[in-house]
Amino acid sequence: MKMDELTMLEVDELDGRLRTARRELYELRFKHAVGQLENSSQISKVRHDIARIMTVLRQRDFGVLATAPATQEAALPAPPAEAAQAKEEAKPKRGRKRSEETK
16 A cells, blocks of 8 residues: 555545554454464554554644645745754754863
């Protein structure tokens, strides 16, 4: 399941896919515990699918558009130059202290 596919789906379809993926994960864990699961990598694939679905749902909750990164950069406001400059000057980089012997 790809992110492009998930972004095109409606919320109720995503909820349905989330339920089926969680059910599949439950069944895979049960098979693994019993010793009937041949390919244990399926568990991680289903977990990743669940995470992708939940990510799309959360993005919609926050109002973040799930589009290409180039489009998102244009939509976000640029940070003020003063804040960026203050952030750079706030902490100097800490390096290793040199003793007088090594100078």
